[in-house]
Amino acid sequence: MAVKGIDISKWQGDVDLEKVKGAGYKFVMINAGYGRYISQKDSCFEDNYRKAKAAGLDIGAYWYSYAVSAREAEKEAEVFLKAVGKKKFEYPLCYDIEDTSQRGLSNRVIGDMVKAFCGKLEKAGYYAAIYSYANFLTEKVPVECRKRYDVWVAAYGVEKPPYDMAYGMWQYTSTGRVSGVKGNCDCDRAYLDYPAIMKEKGLNGFFNS
Template sequence: MEVKGIDVSKHQGEIDWQKVKDSGVEFAILRAGYGREISQVDPCFEKNYAACKAVGLPVGAYWYSYATDPYGALKEAHTCLKAIQGKRFEYPVWFDQEYEPGIKALTSQQRTDLVRVFCAELEEHGYYTGLYCSRDWLEHWVLPDQLKALDIWVAAYGSTPGAVPLPYGIWQHSSTGQVPGVQGPVDLDIAYKDYPAIIQRAGLNGF
């Protein structure tokens, strides 16, 4: 199966979600926020969530990380949990680890540990979670063997994802997509699993 989706943050501004859905987009992953303070919730998160629910578009969420130690990753997990409390997500809640200077300065083992700390805390609270990162990140910056239990949402732009070190459930294949209802470029995704069925059957993510 291949399900078409987009992921968005405040950078996309005002979105006409009915137009997005009518264009054939079947799910959206929303940035819930970043960092460790509740003031860092994405300013468009609530609005985007409510609008997606209003038009019947399944949603997931992601949390952009700056954590450089396990305590920081735990703090981010708690802030993320506060931000998503009381909401229902048909798609996973993702930990987004990227090329921040403080994170790049760590060892692959340390970076891997941060992913596991954040995701374990979300799982503890009944969420279906996973790691969002680039193919390069999986290849060179974390230890894939230690992340086999997690779902992966991989970014690899082009006509194919190439050789990804781990099985992945979602492929982000472009950062320059054009979708009716969204002004300017937007990330395009393809999901290969029936996440809504998996998550609702397991009673996770608020279900």
């Protein structure tokens, strides 16, 4: 059975996550920032994380990429790790790869970027996943990467994503209306028991006993 969640960033402003939880949502994916510099950390990340914890929501995070090489992607991962610090996450840490600047890159370069970013997260003890639109995943991300790493796929206005490989989460709309969020909101469904995975495998700040 799918679990309902949302994803937020500074663009949603002050989100009342207690109301979000009360509306039946179980998790929130929080934008931690973008790019290769800590100055690009999302200005609402710390507050959103604190409020999500207080509301009893499970939490994941994502980092928007502008990288055009594996070295730049690795640097983005380093900054992402710095931004999240020692926090615990019940949901994946995701590599958001969708920028128009990346469309013209070869699939090999995209694959090297995914491996560099996600590999850096895994070495630090995190559960890494890839986020993108279904067509970008299919057309640009090598199959080996989509088999190796979990996928959070975006596809709107459809009964199921037009994506023929496994995925753990689906962002099914960017125009959701959720109590506690002003304006439109991205809404998601999760199909894996991520909190159990993190605790059993000792990932994302949890320690396997």
